[in-house]
Amino acid sequence: MLQKIAPQTLRLLALVAVMVLITLFFASQISGFLNGRLFNRISSSVAIMALIATGQTLVILTRNIDLSVGSIVGFVAFATGLMVGHHPDLNPIVLLVFSMLIGAGFGLVNGVLVAYARVPSIIVTLATMALYRSSLVWFSDGKSITTESLPQWLINFPNTVLFSLGAMEFRAAFCASLVVVIAVALAMAKLRPARQIYAVGSNPEAADLAGIDAARVVLAAFVLSGVLSGLAGYMFLARYGTITVVAGLGFELKSVASAVVGGVNIFGGSGSVIGAFLGAILVDLLENGLRLLPGLSEFWREAVLGALILAAVATDTVISRRLAAVRAARAQKEALAAREVAP
Amino acid sequence: MTNPTLALRSVSKSFGMTAALSDMTLELFPGEVHAIVGENGAGKSTMIKIMTGVYQPSSGQIELDGAAVVLPGTKAARLRGVAAIYQEPMVFPDLDVTENISISSTEGLVLHRGAMRRAAEALIARIGMKLDVDRVASGLTLAEQQAVEIARALSQDVRVLIMDEPTASLSAHEATELRRIAKSLAEGGVSVVYISHRLEEVFQVADRVTVIRDGMHISTRLVGETNPQLLIAEMVGREVGNYFTKMASTARDEVLLSVHDLGVAGVFQGISFDLRRGEVLAMSGLIGARRTDVALALFGILKISSGTVSYKGAPLKVASPRDAIAAGIAYVSEDRRKLGLAMALPIRWNISLATLRRYLSALGLIDVKAEAGMAEVFRQRLNIRTPDVEMAVGMLSGGNQQKVMLAKWLNMEPDLLIVDEPTRGIDVGAKAEVHDLIRAFAAAGGAVLVVSSDLPEVLAMGDRILVMREGRQMAVIEAADASQERIMALATGQRGAA
Numbered sequence: 001m002l003q004k005i006a007p008q009t010l011r012l013l014a015l016v017a018v019m020v021l022i023t024l025f026f027a028s029q030i031s032g033f034l035n036g037r038l039f040n041r042i043s044s045s046v047a048i049m050a051l052i053a054t055g056q057t058l059v060i061l062t063r064n065i066d067l068s069v070g071s072i073v074g075f076v077a078f079a080t081g082l083m084v085g086h087h088p089d090l091n092p093i094v095l096l097v098f099s100m101l102i103g104a105g106f107g108l109v110n111g112v113l114v115a116y117a118r119v120p121s122i123i124v125t126l127a128t129m130a131l132y133r134s135s136l137v138w139f140s141d142g143k144s145i146t147t148e149s150l151p152q153w154l155i156n157f158p159n160t161v162l163f164s165l166g167a168m169e170f171r172a173a174f175c176a177s178l179v180v181v182i183a184v185a186l187a188m189a190k191l192r193p194a195r196q197i198y199a200v201g202s203n204p205e206a207a208d209l210a211g212i213d214a215a216r217v218v219l220a221a222f223v224l225s226g227v228l229s230g231l232a233g234y235m236f237l238a239r240y241g242t243i244t245v246v247a248g249l250g251f252e253l254k255s256v257a258s259a260v261v262g263g264v265n266i267f268g269g270s271g272s273v274i275g276a277f278l279g280a281i282l283v284d285l286l287e288n289g290l291r292l293l294p295g296l297s298e299f300w301r302e303a304v305l306g307a308l309i310l311a312a313v314a315t316d317t318v319i320s321r322r323l324a325a326v327r328a329a330r331a332q333k334e335a336l337a338a339r340e341v342a343p
Numbered sequence: 344m345t346n347p348t349l350a351l352r353s354v355s356k357s358f359g360m361t362a363a364l365s366d367m368t369l370e371l372f373p374g375e376v377h378a379i380v381g382e383n384g385a386g387k388s389t390m391i392k393i394m395t396g397v398y399q400p401s402s403g404q405i406e407l408d409g410a411a412v413v414l415p416g417t418k419a420a421r422l423r424g425v426a427a428i429y430q431e432p433m434v435f436p437d438l439d440v441t442e443n444i445s446i447s448s449t450e451g452l453v454l455h456r457g458a459m460r461r462a463a464e465a466l467i468a469r470i471g472m473k474l475d476v477d478r479v480a481s482g483l484t485l486a487e488q489q490a491v492e493i494a495r496a497l498s499q500d501v502r503v504l505i506m507d508e509p510t511a512s513l514s515a516h517e518a519t520e521l522r523r524i525a526k527s528l529a530e531g532g533v534s535v536v537y538i539s540h541r542l543e544e545v546f547q548v549a550d551r552v553t554v555i556r557d558g559m560h561i562s563t564r565l566v567g568e569t570n571p572q573l574l575i576a577e578m579v580g581r582e583v584g585n586y587f588t589k590m591a592s593t594a595r596d597e598v599l600l601s602v603h604d605l606g607v608a609g610v611f612q613g614i615s616f617d618l619r620r621g622e623v624l625a626m627s628g629l630i631g632a633r634r635t636d637v638a639l640a641l642f643g644i645l646k647i648s649s650g651t652v653s654y655k656g657a658p659l660k661v662a663s664p665r666d667a668i669a670a671g672i673a674y675v676s677e678d679r680r681k682l683g684l685a686m687a688l689p690i691r692w693n694i695s696l697a698t699l700r701r702y703l704s705a706l707g708l709i710d711v712k713a714e715a716g717m718a719e720v721f722r723q724r725l726n727i728r729t730p731d732v733e734m735a736v737g738m739l740s741g742g743n744q745q746k747v748m749l750a751k752w753l754n755m756e757p758d759l760l761i762v763d764e765p766t767r768g769i770d771v772g773a774k775a776e777v778h779d780l781i782r783a784f785a786a787a788g789g790a791v792l793v794v795s796s797d798l799p800e801v802l803a804m805g806d807r808i809l810v811m812r813e814g815r816q817m818a819v820i821e822a823a824d825a826s827q828e829r830i831m832a833l834a835t836g837q838r839g840a841a
Contacts, residue, residue: 191452192449195442198435199446206434209433211418
């Protein structure tokens with residue numbers, strides 16, 4: 001039975017099961033945990049993180065990492081706020097493209113340095129994380145974007161309720177994010193260039209010999225990560241309204257956490273954006289649950305969160321290794337049986 | 344006569360001052376299996392890389408169907424129908440068989456799983472394999488991975504297929520299968536280039552054979568017009584009496600290791616032999632015979648579940664490689680790259696890795712001088728060809744890497760040396776040197792267990808030969824009574840041969 005399900009699907013199902021268990025645990029410990037407010041809070045926050053984690057996943061699949069996403073989100077949020085403040089009647093779509101283009105520019109810088117200058121991505125993006133953040137400080141001159149300077153449609157957009165199930169509101173930001181994630185997921189499964197992302201991460205040398213331009217694939221992954229971070233910056237601006245120089249701080253690690261919790265192999269080659277999306281939800285669920293858990297001080301919250309993420313990834317690794325071993329053993333047995341039959 | 348599909352015309356390639364290929368000329372005709380033999384470093388890899396567009400010739404030209412072409416990269420070569428498969432298959436472990444086969448295709452933006460799957464099945468069937476195209480590549484055997492690679496090449500209408508040491512890691516059964524595939528591809532009009540260190544298989548599979556030495560073309564003949572002795576003479580540039588000389592036994596009376604009815608649950612069982620000091624016991628068998636697992640059990644990596652092992656007259660107690668090393672047992676792995684050497688680190692560091700404790704000063708710091716002195720001694724004794732011992736091991740040729748690995752374990756001064764495939768993928772000259780080193784160790788009073796798939800090697804080195812098949816011991820035979828045919832008969836399960 002298990003043999004029939006693809007390993008990737010099995011991982012996602014396991015993730016959902018873990019999510020249900022954690023929800024039940026919190027519900028048993030916290031009175032009134034399960035309510036519409038919780039869903040709304042998590043979905044609003046995941047709307048932003050899911051986009052970043054999706055971009056991060058594309059990069060991780062190619063055996064790289066993008067630590068500059070948090071700074072890109074901050075910079076784009078600020079620049080977009082400034083832009084719309086000066087031109088309040090700007091078309092929303094044009095503004096969106098503006099945000100994504102800035103993100104793409106930052107992603108392009110990362111990508112060129114990693115793919116063509118051959119500098120390890122952890123070094124490149126560690127540096128650009130600081131550089132992009134510093135340029136935000138310089139560019140903003142220490143000032144902040146405030147809600148007053150933004151047009152009403154932008155502030156209203158993320159909280160517009162498209163439909164609701166009981167007390168659970170499906171707001172525009174979350175739905176938009178969901179659409180993007182699903183679109184990327186479909187593209188990753190169905191498009192030829194996307195398959196090359198997996199190929200490059202799975203075996204770079206073989207990809208080269210198979211005639212795949214690995215540098216271009218890596219570049220594309222970084223640019224897409226930049227675009228998605230730019231999109232997230234737009235959403236961030238719309239949700240919070242107030243943007244300071246610390247906007248998006250720490251998002252890089254949270255996006256990596258979402259991806260690995262979601263079963264994306266940190267060494268590249270396997271994983272899915274749906275997994276990263278579920279991972280983002282799981283991380284947020286834990287954060288929210290721990291915040292409400294009685295008797296857990298704020299001081300310990302981060303530590304428990306870290307431990308739980310570690311436990312989730314370790315469990316996942318152990319389970320998938322076992323599974324792989326079982327499958328390999330079975331395949332070998334079948335091969336031996338086949339050889340016995342053959343003369 | 345038809346035109347050659349691909350031809351090299353006076354191709355030279357140099358790296359800095361070193362000439363890797365000089366004035367190389369080669370013609371590949373449709374429908375032929377063309378074997379290329381030569382020692383390691385003779386220029387075979389450089390030649391493949393030029394034919395597949397990885398390198399550009401420094402001078403001379405490549406012709407396809409009689410017209411000069413430039414192949415600026417592997418993709419360009421593939422599009423023109425030139426592809427290569429290697430000893431280590433180049434598959435994508437995270438992708439399934441279908442995806443692996445179709446990865447090089449450039450048609451269309453959207454993938455059609457159904458069509459891809461049918462195409463993959465057809466290609467697998469065309470090379471006469473049985474393989475579930477939905478399996479993920481990481482779970483495939485080496486032979487299956489190679490089949491996937493061949494299918495991938497076929498999916499692009501390959502016209503010249505270069506097989507670089509394709510059977511080096513395969514069992515005899517799988518190797519036969521692969522040679523059959525090579526032949527059938529040639530019958531279908533493909534030019535197959537077959538590179539191999541196993542001369543006997545060259546005579547089984549090839550129509551013509553080219554010898555290259557020191558980057559130069561030495562000869563191209565029909566296989567019917569040459570023989571192994573002649574090929575070896577041309578490869579090394581001198582006459583060689585036989586593959587390897589049979590070594591005289593140096594066995595003493597003292598039994599060092601006595602294994603009785605040894606087993607590891609689910610892996611192997613019923614292994615019994617005595618090993619005396621000065622003796623070399625060769626373990627032969629096909630891939631999957633579990634010879635390496637016997638070695639791993641003695642080295643403390645696999646947990647022994649039945650039987651007794653006495654060592655130096657007392658029961659052997661090893662629960663980990665650390666215990667084994669402490670007891671004077673060394674295990675030289677078959678996999679240099681993964682388990683044997685730290686490729687990026689200097690020779691000196693690699694040699695002292697297992698014995699670093701000895702080179703510590705009073706303060707617990709590494710005594711670099713003593714360490715370097717020891718490494719230098721081994722460099723000379725083992726004739727490791729390198730300018731100095733600070734060179735990264737990855738820069739050395741396979742044969743020299745093997746010597747560094749041996750040096751690392753000999754430096755431990757073990758009593759029992761277990762060597763697994765000591766000469767895989769290294770050239771004939773280096774093989775003989777490695778054999779001499781191992782015999783010298785035995786002659787000095789050590790006991791040696793050699794696991795090898797190379798029958799001439801087993802016959803040359805072993806004082807006695809233990810043949811295994813699928814986790815069982817088939818027989819232990821004296822070298823004097825052994826022959827390739829008899830060992831192969833035992834390894835394939837004909838008990839009567841014992």
